[in-house]
Amino acid sequence: MxxxxxxxxxxxxxxxxxxxxxxxxxxxxxxxxPSPMEMVLMSVGCCSSVDVVSILQKARQKVAGVEVKLSAERAESAPRVFTKINLHFVVTGEAVSDNHVHRAVQLSAEKYCSVALMLDKTVEITHSFEVVETVGK
Structure with missing residues (x-):
C-alpha cells in the first residue's frame, strides 16, 4: 500500500x-x-461499520441503516494519543435481532476490523449498540 x-x-x-x-x-x-486524528477516529468507525453491515447482510437481517457514533478521549499532553474510543452502533431495520447485532459488533472488534485491532494495542476501545425498529415508518 x-x-x-x-x-x-x-x-x-x-x-x-x-x-x-x-x-x-x-x-x-x-x-x-478534518484533522489527522479525526480521520483516524472516523477510519475506525468506517472499518468496523463495513464489517457490521456485511455480517448482518450475510445473516439475512433486514437492515435499513447503520450509523456508528464515535467518542474518544485523548492524552492531556503530547503526544496527544487516543486513550479511549467508544463505538456506539445504531442499527435500523425490520425485525433485526439484537443477538445478530451483538455478534456482528463482537466479530468486528475481535477479528475483522484491522484499524480497531491495530489501535487496540494502546487504546481502550469499547463497543455498544442499539437496534431501532423501522416497521411502519
Missing amino acids: HASVKWVEGDTFLGRSASGHNVVFDAGKDSAA
Whole structure:
C-alpha cells in the first residue's frame, strides 16, 4: 500500500491514495477539513461499520441503516494519543435481532476490523449498540 501527503498551505494538506483518491486534512484551529486524528477516529468507525453491515447482510437481517457514533478521549499532553474510543452502533431495520447485532459488533472488534485491532494495542476501545425498529415508518 502506498500514499502521499502534500502540503497545500497553512495547516492544510492533501492526501492521495494509490487508488487515486484525494482527502483534505487540516490541522489548524479554524480548520476547513478534518484533522489527522479525526480521520483516524472516523477510519475506525468506517472499518468496523463495513464489517457490521456485511455480517448482518450475510445473516439475512433486514437492515435499513447503520450509523456508528464515535467518542474518544485523548492524552492531556503530547503526544496527544487516543486513550479511549467508544463505538456506539445504531442499527435500523425490520425485525433485526439484537443477538445478530451483538455478534456482528463482537466479530468486528475481535477479528475483522484491522484499524480497531491495530489501535487496540494502546487504546481502550469499547463497543455498544442499539437496534431501532423501522416497521411502519
